[in-house]
Amino acid sequence: MNTPRSPTIRRRRLGFELRRHREAAGITIDVVAERLGCSASKVSRIETGHTGAAPRDVRDILDIYGVPESVKEELVQIAREARQKGWWHPFSTVLNSAYVGLEAATRSIRTYEQQVVPGLLQSEEYAIAMIRAARLGDTDSEIEQRVHVRMARQSLLTQDDPIDLRVVLDEAVLSRPVGGDKVMRDQLIRLVDAARLPNVIIQILPFAAGPHAGMDGTFAILEFEEDEDADVVFAENATGGLFLEKAEELRKYYSIFETIRATALPPEESIEMIEMLVEEPLWKLKRRVSGSI
Structure with missing residues (x-):
């Protein structure tokens, strides 16, 4: 793809x-x-x-x-x-933007996420739970189509010439049990497995980092195969998202990403943190502290 x-x-x-x-x-x-x-x-x-x-x-x-x-x-x-049809065309009714088509042509993606695991790294169960919660008006069929597209996109990471993926996740992403305890633990294991791929780097931005350069919101920087195709920043929202292509906008987001990356835990420490959370999830700890069931 x-x-x-x-x-x-x-x-x-x-x-x-x-x-x-x-x-x-x-x-x-x-x-x-x-x-x-x-x-x-x-x-x-x-x-x-x-x-x-x-x-x-x-x-x-x-x-x-x-x-x-x-x-x-x-x-x-x-x-x-x-004018040709991409593989995602049959699912165009549930796609809110041109992101999937642009993603299909990338050579690398750098992304920062505050709330959820990026789609390229989601387990199917996590994706179902997340989409069901976020898309209140979707039918079961629409949810199924969205999940199908999300799973199909993940071949970008394992195909013969895979893309490079650089991800910084806020610790909050690891703290919310999307889909419940088992689904979230399985998702954390999936993150560890993905981080072991030679073309994937995952870093965690811990709560202890305090205020940081990415607090204005999540984003993805898409870099393309051909030099003639300018890179683009995508800031997702509920209605699809915003594409930013001006040179000054790209420079700003590259700077933000590098600043966040430098603030986050190194890749190996990030993997160790995720592995620790599989055994001792933060949501379990918070329940004990709050006294909730």
Whole structure:
């Protein structure tokens, strides 16, 4: 699944190239829309990668810009690839954003999580419990589809050319028994197993660290296979999430992640902490302290 031919990333690349050629030609979006007989918003959405473009439309757009034939052929081919369906397409009704399509083209992901185990590291039972709690309006069928997509995404970590995954987890992630005691203990064991993979690094940010650079929220930095595809930051929320692509935004989040990583426990100490929590879970300790059953 990890391929630079992901239709999502190809659509994003196509939009970037079309915008670059339009600006080089000194032509406005309104002029392009008038020549094509469509709305300016459609042209804008093509350039931002939110909407695909038919190969014929791409050729017509490039004719307006007067680009060489060789460039046209290359971008028309990208337009064809962008119109292909990704493996996740049958589940598009339960996907809130383009994240899965972008993730499929990554070479590495750096992520910080405050509340839950990242989807790439979740056990199936944990995923079911988490989605059921967070998606109150979902039917059983929708929950099943979301879990199926989440499990399928995890092949990115074990395929022949796996992605690199760097994760910093707040200690709170390990403290909340999502799905109950057994499900959470099994999830912790799964984290230990994942951390032993050569392409995965997991670090724990302990409560003792106090205030830290990541307190504004969780995020993931996606880095792509091809140099022409700019990295992107994804900040998830209940309605899908926010994609950040500007150079200054990327620099800020890279800095935040490196600061958090340096504050967190080293990888081996983090694994030891997770293994300890399998035997002595924090939620058990808190029940004893609070006197609850």
